[in-house]
Amino acid sequence: MPVVTLPDGSQKIFDRPITVDEVAASIGAGLRKAALAGRVDGKVVDTSFVIDRDVALSIITDKDPVGLEVIRHSTAHLLAHAVKQLFPEAQVTIGPVIEDGFYYDFAYKRPFTPEDLVAIEARMAELAKQDLPVKRREMPRDAAVAFFKNLGEQYKAEIIASIPAGEPIGLYGQGGWVDLCRGPHVPSTGKLKAFKLMKVAGAYWRGDSRNEMLQRIYGTAWAKEQDLKDYLTRLEEAEKRDHRKIGRELDLFHMQEEAPGAVFWHPKGWGIFQRLIGYMRTAQEAAGFQEVNAPEIMDAVLWQQSGHLEKFGENMFMTQTPDERVYAIKPMNCPGHVQIFKQGLRSHHDLPMRFAEFGKVHRYEPSGALHGLMRVRAFTQDDAHIFITEEQITEESVKVTRLILDIYRDFGFDDVRVKFSDRPPKRVGSDEIWTRSEQALQDAARAAGLEFTLNPGEGAFYGPKLEFVLRDAIGRDWQCGTLQVDLNLPGRLGATYIDEHSQRRTPVMLHRAIFGSLDRFFAILLEHHAGRLPSWLAPVQCVVMPITDRQDAYVAGVVGSP
RNA sequence: GCCGUCUUAGCUCAGCUGGUAGAGCAACCGCUUCGUAAGCGGUAGGUCCACGGUUCGAAUCCGUGAGACGGCACCA
Numbered sequence: 001m002p003v004v005t006l007p008d009g010s011q012k013i014f015d016r017p018i019t020v021d022e023v024a025a026s027i028g029a030g031l032r033k034a035a036l037a038g039r040v041d042g043k044v045v046d047t048s049f050v051i052d053r054d055v056a057l058s059i060i061t062d063k064d065p066v067g068l069e070v071i072r073h074s075t076a077h078l079l080a081h082a083v084k085q086l087f088p089e090a091q092v093t094i095g096p097v098i099e100d101g102f103y104y105d106f107a108y109k110r111p112f113t114p115e116d117l118v119a120i121e122a123r124m125a126e127l128a129k130q131d132l133p134v135k136r137r138e139m140p141r142d143a144a145v146a147f148f149k150n151l152g153e154q155y156k157a158e159i160i161a162s163i164p165a166g167e168p169i170g171l172y173g174q175g176g177w178v179d180l181c182r183g184p185h186v187p188s189t190g191k192l193k194a195f196k197l198m199k200v201a202g203a204y205w206r207g208d209s210r211n212e213m214l215q216r217i218y219g220t221a222w223a224k225e226q227d228l229k230d231y232l233t234r235l236e237e238a239e240k241r242d243h244r245k246i247g248r249e250l251d252l253f254h255m256q257e258e259a260p261g262a263v264f265w266h267p268k269g270w271g272i273f274q275r276l277i278g279y280m281r282t283a284q285e286a287a288g289f290q291e292v293n294a295p296e297i298m299d300a301v302l303w304q305q306s307g308h309l310e311k312f313g314e315n316m317f318m319t320q321t322p323d324e325r326v327y328a329i330k331p332m333n334c335p336g337h338v339q340i341f342k343q344g345l346r347s348h349h350d351l352p353m354r355f356a357e358f359g360k361v362h363r364y365e366p367s368g369a370l371h372g373l374m375r376v377r378a379f380t381q382d383d384a385h386i387f388i389t390e391e392q393i394t395e396e397s398v399k400v401t402r403l404i405l406d407i408y409r410d411f412g413f414d415d416v417r418v419k420f421s422d423r424p425p426k427r428v429g430s431d432e433i434w435t436r437s438e439q440a441l442q443d444a445a446r447a448a449g450l451e452f453t454l455n456p457g458e459g460a461f462y463g464p465k466l467e468f469v470l471r472d473a474i475g476r477d478w479q480c481g482t483l484q485v486d487l488n489l490p491g492r493l494g495a496t497y498i499d500e501h502s503q504r505r506t507p508v509m510l511h512r513a514i515f516g517s518l519d520r521f522f523a524i525l526l527e528h529h530a531g532r533l534p535s536w537l538a539p540v541q542c543v544v545m546p547i548t549d550r551q552d553a554y555v556a557g558v559v560g561s562p
Numbered sequence: 563g564c565c566g567u568c569u570u571a572g573c574u575c576a577g578c579u580g581g582u583a584g585a586g587c588a589a590c591c592g593c594u595u596c597g598u599a600a601g602c603g604g605u606a607g608g609u610c611c612a613c614g615g616u617u618c619g620a621a622u623c624c625g626u627g628a629g630a631c632g633g634c635a636c637c638a
Binding site: 103111112114208210215216256258311334361365367369375550 | 631
């Protein structure tokens with residue numbers, strides 16, 4: 001006798017186990033038709049899910065964000081179904097939901113072509129039109145492994161084999177095609193109405209660059225045709241804001257193949273760049289930072305000590321000079337700032353010492369990573385390193401986070417998210433030190449009143465970090481600023497200060513960047529404003545133009561007046 | 563770095579199966595002086611990414627390399 005409690009608090013009593021679909025039908029034919037899935041005691045399930053006990057149930061339709069996810073997930077299945085029909089030799093792997101859509105990875109003897117996509121999308125439309133019922137069943141794990149091996153689906157078998165033996169495996173079938181999936185899915189393919197395949201690309205099996213490359217097909221799916229259209233319009237709008245296009249049109253900068261990943265700044269672009277620096281210089285001086293400048297080329301030894309060479313050696317520009325010494329072109333500013341700190345004796349009275357630099361750094365980024373100004377091999381950072389005692393971490397971090405948020409506000413970025421990244425797998429320093437630095441940074445974030453999400457394993461190799469993510473005018477997120485607590489590098493590079501007991505101690509170093517990469521921040525601003533920068537930044541604030549040549553003399557007067 | 567696509571005038575792009583290059587916009591020169599995003603006419607502009615190969619002949623076919631673009635991996 002299941003009692004089903006609906007979201008409005010009303011209850012329905014049934015005299016036998018029933019499905020979500022049947023409950024929806026009992027409420028109304030319209031709801032039954034709109035039902036994509038159900039939420040039973042908080043868990044999302046298929047409409048075929050059998051309710052055999054008292055539960056809280058809500059029917060999920062395409063008005064529900066989860067409903068949209070179900071649609072996208074099922075559309076990924078529809079894609080795989082169509083691919084298997086057209087290319088039976090292709091093997092299926094995984095097909096998750098992503099922002100605005102989905103993808104599905106296939107192993108196939110050759111890459112899919114844009115023409116293939118057209119054919120696949122047409123087949124998907126046919127399968128949707130047939131309104132095939134989507135049916136779930138379960139199978140013991142080992143039976144499922146055998147089942148997929150028998151189908152020749154090696155990748156699926158491998159995925160299932162990595163699931164614990166006790167768990168039953170969910171299989172979804174539609175029109176003679178079966179896929180492993182935890183679901184849930186729409187009740188029938190006819191629910192899938194608004195989708196489009198977007199692009200093909202390579203992607204590594206299990207996301208590991210040592211593995212073979214699969215063919216990934218990206219698609220987008222929506223509840224309604226109009227939503228799909230709106231989405232495509234949004235993409236067009238984003239394309240119009242592309243900083244690479246605007247940069248050329250407004251004559252701000254260019255790049256050319258002799259200097260891959262490096263920027264040639266034109267007068268107007270460099271003027272904007274300098275105003276950004278000028279702004280930051282004023283703001284950080286007011287906050288107690290002192291500007292410094294360290295060499296761009298230093299002996300590789302320093303980078304060995306810091307640990308950068310070991311971790312990032314492959315991504316550093318090295319140079320051998322006639323004196324046979326190996327120098328590195330700096331990829332970071334921290335070791336340089338530590339050298340400045342190390343000159344002379346520092347007392348605890350001197351701390352905090354805040355060194356800031358508009359440091360130009362070079363990183364040999366993988367060729368495939370380069371992207372306009374967003375990812376380059378030579379760029380300027382608004383980088384600062386603050387030397388403090390361990391007791392000062394919280395107070396100083398709070399100050400820095402305030403500064404960061406204030407500055408973003410000045411640029412019109414009010415919507416800022418914060419992420420906390422803790423120890424990565426490849427790191428320097430003891431676990432004990434990591435525990436202390438993670439704790440200190442989290443305490444500081446809380447003291448600053450920040451809400452943050454966890455980003456496990458994404459910290460820098462020397463310390464945990466807070467990452468500041470801006471949301472732009474069209475809703476895209478950009479990670480810019482960062483604040484890192486570092487209990488490792490000062491020691492590795494031999495920095496010390498004298499404490500109140502006349503003892504030598506190792507300072508703590510905070511790393512902070514607000515714009516991050518000036519070049520990248522420049523690009524973000526261009527895209528955020530679609531090229532129409534606020535007048536304090538704009539290289540051209542106004543133009544005086546005559547309508548006919550009869551006004552020439554007058555206009556010359558206007559231009560000449562103050 | 564990996565997969566795929568691409569590279570032709572300042573920009574955006576045509577150029578079918580090989581017969582030594584075209585358009586629109588921009589520029590320049592005239593004309594027009596017209597009230598809210600493309601007035602009219604004309605002129606000029608190209609090592610067809612680079613290097614090798616096939617061929618009587620290569621922008622076109624093949625190979626190598628570079629760069630760009632879209633993803634993946636990476637991102638101190």
